[in-house]
Amino acid sequence: EAQVTxxxxxxxxxxGKKLTVTCSQNMNHEYMSWYRQDPGLGLRQIYYSMNVEVxxxxxxxxxxxxxxxxxxxxPLILESPSPNQTSLYFCASSLVGFDSYNxxxxxxxxxxxxx
Amino acid sequence: xxxxxxxxxxxxxxxxxxxxxxxxxxxxxxxxFWYQQHAGEAPTFLSYNVLDGLEEKGRFSSFLxxxxxxxxxxxxxxxxxxxxxxxCANKGNTPLVxxxxxxxxxxx
Numbered sequence: 001e002a003q004v005t006x007x008x009x010x011x012x013x014x015x016g017k018k019l020t021v022t023c024s025q026n027m028n029h030e031y032m033s034w035y036r037q038d039p040g041l042g043l044r045q046i047y048y049s050m051n052v053e054v055x056x057x058x059x060x061x062x063x064x065x066x067x068x069x070x071x072x073x074x075p076l077i078l079e080s081p082s083p084n085q086t087s088l089y090f091c092a093s094s095l096v097g098f099d100s101y102n103x104x105x106x107x108x109x110x111x112x113x114x115x
Numbered sequence: 116x117x118x119x120x121x122x123x124x125x126x127x128x129x130x131x132x133x134x135x136x137x138x139x140x141x142x143x144x145x146x147x148f149w150y151q152q153h154a155g156e157a158p159t160f161l162s163y164n165v166l167d168g169l170e171e172k173g174r175f176s177s178f179l180x181x182x183x184x185x186x187x188x189x190x191x192x193x194x195x196x197x198x199x200x201x202x203c204a205n206k207g208n209t210p211l212v213x214x215x216x217x218x219x220x221x222x223x
Contacts, residue, residue, distance in 0.1 A: 035213075042215030043158070043202065090157060103148070104211060106157035 002027045004107035006091050012113045013081060021076045021110050023091030030096040032074035033058070033104070034066065036087040043090070049074055050096060081114040088112075119214035121203050126220045132191050135217045137203030141184040146206040149177050149188045152216065153199045161188070161201075193221050 004025045013019055025032065033048040035058075045058030049068040063085055065077040074093075078085060091107040119139045127133040139147065146165040150158035164170055164179035164186060176189040188201055200216040 033211075040215070043213040045212075088155070102206075103160045103163065106159070108157055109155070111155075 002105070004091055004093055004105050006089075006107035006110050008110060009108060010111050012115065014115050015082055016080050019078050019081060019112075021078075021089060021091075021112070023074045023076065023107055024072050025074075025091075025093040025105070026072065027093060027105065028071065029093035029105075030071070031102070031104075032068065032091065032093045034064070034074070034076045035090045035092065036060065036085075037090060038087050046076070046089075081112075083114045086112060086114045119203055119205055119212060121201075121214045121217045123215070124218045124220070126222060127190075127193055129193055129195060129221055129223050131193050132189065133193060133219065135188045135190070135201050135203075135219065137186045137188070137214060139184050139186070139203070139205045139214075140207075141181065143207040144181060144184075144205065147177075147179055147186045148204040148206065148211065149186075150202040150204060150213075151199050152202060158202055190219075195221050195223070197221050 007022045030051045034046040035043045037043050044060045046064050047058055047066040049055045052068055052071050055066050055068055068074055089110045092104040094102045094104040121137045148163050149161040151161050152158040162177040164177050169178045174191045179186045198221045200218045202216045203214040204211045
């Protein structure tokens with residue numbers, strides 16, 4: 001089954017304790033992205049990657065890191081989480097091609113609470 | 116930037132028709148997506164428009180006017196399960212930019 005998976009789905013942690021949220025897709029997509037979603041603010045892009053070893057900042061990259069060592073995986077790293085990073089996080093992937101239809105497929109989401 | 120505007124909330128009656136509007140900046144436009152998102156769940160794809168006009172897909176249709184920077188999503192024969200947020204997303208010269216979403220409540 002074609003899908004994007006994220007782990008963990010739910011996480012409660014404390015300020016300053018490093019954490020990683022994994023994202024994996026099995027559709028051979030070049031493009032992967034991380035979003036956070038907060039009430040009243042919609043989906044905001046954190047980082048994205050056009051292909052292996054190519055990553056770029058989105059709208060709200062502060063406090064996050066990413067890596068793209070393999071095509072299928074795009075982990076999101078919070079080196080020192082803070083309470084303002086409490087949010088619902090989505091990973092997404094798609095084929096690349098800005099002049100053609102390329103639907104983004106979303107993972108199920110990770111609800112993170114930082115105390 | 117690529118500001119996207121859509122109403123925050125709408126309410127409609129079961130069985131009725133509702134139109135959700137979206138306006139966007141036209142520079143570097145490469146397509147307009149609509150996604151549906153139920154509370155706490157991932158967005159799911161509804162439609163994609165790159166040419167002007169109406170695309171019909173069952174109970175859902177999406178319209179685009181590139182010259183006006185305007186799109187709408189039309190939902191017919193509303194059902195309770197259509198209560199969700201509807202996200203408009205602009206595919207410009209950068210990866211998708213999402214609007215804040217329109218929360219639709221379908222009432223009996």
